[in-house]
Amino acid sequence: MSNIDTLSVNAIRVLAADSIQKAKSGHPGLPLGCAAVAYELWAKHMHHNPKNPQWHNRDRFILSGGHGSTLLYSLFHLFGYGNLSIEDLKQFRQMGSLTPGHPEYRHTVGVEATTGPLGAGMGMAVGMAMAEAHLAAVFNKEGYPVVDHYTYVLGGDGCMMEGISSEAFSLAGTLGLSKLIVFYDSNRISIEGSTDIAFTENVQKRMEAFGFQTITVEDGNNLEEIGAAIEAAKADKSRPSFITVKTLIGYGCPAKQGTASAHGEPLGEENVKALKENLGWPSLEPFFVPEEVYANYAAITEGLAKPEEAWNALFAEYCEKYPEMKKLWEEYHADSDELAEKLLADEAYWAFDNKAEATRNLSGKQINKLKGIVPNMIGGAADLAPSTKTYMSGAGDFSKDNYAGRNLHFGVREFAMTAIGNGLMLHGGLKAFVSTFFVFSDYCKPMARLSALMGVPLTFVFTHDSIGVGEDGPTHEPIEHLAMFRALPNFHLFRPCDATETAAAWYSAITSKRTPTALALTRQNLPQLPGSSREALKGGYILQDSAKEVPDAIILASGSEVSLAVEAKAALAEDGIDVRVVSMPCMDLFEEQSAEYKEHVLPKEVRKRVAVEALSDFGWGKYVGLDGKTIAMTGFGASAPYSKLFPYFGFTVENVVNAVKSL
DSSP states (O other), X not given: OOHHHHHHHHHHHHHHHHHHHHHTOOOOHHHHHHHHHHHHHHHHTOOOOTTOTTOXXXXXXXXXXXXXXXXXXXXXXXXXXXXXXXXXXXXXXXXXXXXXXSOOTTTSTTOOSOOOSTXXXXXXXXXXXXXXXXXXXXHOBTTBOOSOOOEEEEEEHHHHHSHHHHHHHHHHHHHTXXXXXXXEEEOOEXXXXXXXXXXXXXXXXXXXXXXXXXXXXXXXXXXXXXXXXXXXXXXXXXXXXXXXXXXXXXXXXXXXXXXXXXXXXXXXXXXXXXXXXHHTOSOOSTTOOOHHHHXXXXXXXXXXXXXXXXXXXXXXXXXXXXXXXXXXXHHHTOOHHHHHHHHHTOHHHHOOOSSOEEHHHHHHHHHHHHHHHOTTEEEEESSOHHHXXXXXXXXXXXXXXXXXOOEEEOOSOHHHHHHHHHHHHHHSSOEEEEEEEGGGGGGTHHHHHHHHHXXXXXXXXXXXXXXXXXXXXXTTOOSSHHHHXXXXXXXXXXXXXXXXXXXXXXHHHHHOSSOOEEEEEOSSEEOXXXXXXXXXXXXXXXXXXXXXXXXXXXXXXXXXXXXXXXXXXXXXXXXXXXXXEEEOSOHHHHHTSOHHHHHHHSOTTOOOEEEEEEEEOTTTHHHHTTXXXXXXXXXXXXXXXXXXXXXXXXXXXXXXXXXXXXX
C-alpha cells in the first residue's frame, strides 16, 4: 500500500471517529474495520460519478450495516458527494443535519437506500441487481450495453444472522445474479460479545449452497488482496459473489479494537487520540485531513467522470440507431403525471362487467390492463400468484434464463420479497408490485415501513382480506392488519368495495410518486354498487346519500361491508330513517383532503354514526366519535364458510339496522 493510499484509508477512519466522538453517540467499529474495503472499492473498482450521483448506469453501493453510517459520510465528504462538508460531519446525529444516525435515502446525496434494520440492505441489493438484469435484457443491443453495472452491498455478522438475508440470497443464487457482489465484514463480534455465543455456522458454505461464488480476503487492510477479490467476483458471469473480508472491529484503536465495546459507543477522547497516534496521523486536531489526501481524492474523482462520459457517448449513438428504444427508455423513466392523465382518460381502464366478483379477481384484471399501458410494470407474489391474481399473462417469467420476464416468483419469502420490491423501485426505471395474503403482511411489515420512510411508491397486493377467508380459520384471517398499516405514516391502505374502487386503488398506486400503497382485496364475490365512483380517489366519499339535506345517521364502511351498509340503508328507509352511506376505502387519502371536503362527507352536526368493518375497530373512533358505534371484530376469527362467519360475528343487515336505531 502506498503512503497516499494509507493516508486516504486512515482519513476515513479519523473522520468517522471524530464525528462520533463529537456527537457522543454512534458506531465506530464498522467504519474503522471496513475503511480499506470501502476505499479500494470506491476509488479503484466502482463506477460512480460524485459530480452526477444519479447517473443511470452507475454501480450501486448499499451499506446494509447502516449503523456504520459515518463510513458513508466520510466517503461522501472525501469524494465530494453533494458538497458534504466538514461542518456536516461535525453535525453527525444532530437535528436537521445531512448526517443522521443511519443513512436516509432522499436525505443525503449518495445514499442509495435507507438502512438500519440489519439485513434490509441485503434484500434491497438483490432487488437492485434484479432490476439491472431486467433492464439490461430489455434495452441492451449488440455492441450497446447501455445497462451494465454492479450492485455492491456491505454488511456484517448481524446482517448474516437475520433471516431476511438467507431469504434474499437463496433467491439471488437461484436467479444467477452475477452482477451482485456482497461484502461480509467478518469480525466475529456482535453487541453481546463474540459471535461464538450464537453464530457458529460456516457462512461461506451456506452461501455456496445458495449458489454464490465465495471468496475470502484474509487481511481486511490489504488493498491488493481486496482488489483481487473484487476482480474475481466480476469475472464470474454466472453466479453472484460473496466476499468474506476478515476484519478487526474498531481497527487502529489499541484499547477498543477487537472488542464488543467498539461497536456502538464513542471511543472516548483519549482513545481517539491513541487511534491517531497509532495510525501515524499527522495531527491530533479534530477533523484534520492533510491537503495531499484531499488532492488524492480530487484526482480520483476526476477520473471517475470518464466512464460516464464514455457511456453518454454510447447512449447517444444508441438512441440515434434505435429511436424506438429511445422512446421506450423515456417511457420507463417518465414522470407519473403523464401516466395519471393517460389513465384518467382511458375508458377501457375503468370499464367492468356488471356482475358480482371478488376484488382480488378485479385487481387481476386491472393488472392485466395496466401491463399493456405501463411497459415497466413488474411484480409477483410470494408463491401465491394463482390466489392473489397477480400474474401478467403473456409477460414472461423472470428467471436465470429470461431476465426480460415481468412476472417475478419470490418463493415463500415475504420478508425478502418486500425488500426486493424496494430495491427494484430504488434502482429506478421500474414500477414494481409484490403480493401475498393480507394476514402474511406481518412478514412484510418491517420492509413496508422502510418503503414509507424512504418515499418509495411500491405497490402491495394483499388478498383474503378479512374473516371472509373462511375455512382456513383464524391463522389466515387478518384482524388487526388494517389498523397496523393505517397507523403507518406515508402509507396508503386501500380496501375497495367493487370494480370501480379497485380501478381507483390501482390508479392511485401506480401513479403515486412518494407513497407506497397496499390493496386489501376479498376472496369472496362482491356486488357492483350503484353510486360507486372515482370519488374513491379521495379516500372517502358519499356512495349513497340521504334524501334529507342533513341525514338522520351515517353508516361508514370499507370493502366487503359497503354492500352491507347499502342494504341496511334500504331497510332503514322502510322504517322512515334516512341515512347516508359513506364508503371509506382509504382513510389515509381521506385525511389528505381539505377540511371543507371532510366536513361535506361527514358533517359534525350528524353525530349518529355507525362504522362497519370485518376487522379490528381500531382507528374508527375518530370518525364515529363518542356517540357512535362500530360493528367490527373484537377477537380472532374461526374456521367455517364465510357465509356462516359473517352472521356469527354480527355482520348482518339486521345488526347494522339495530345499531343505527339504537342511536
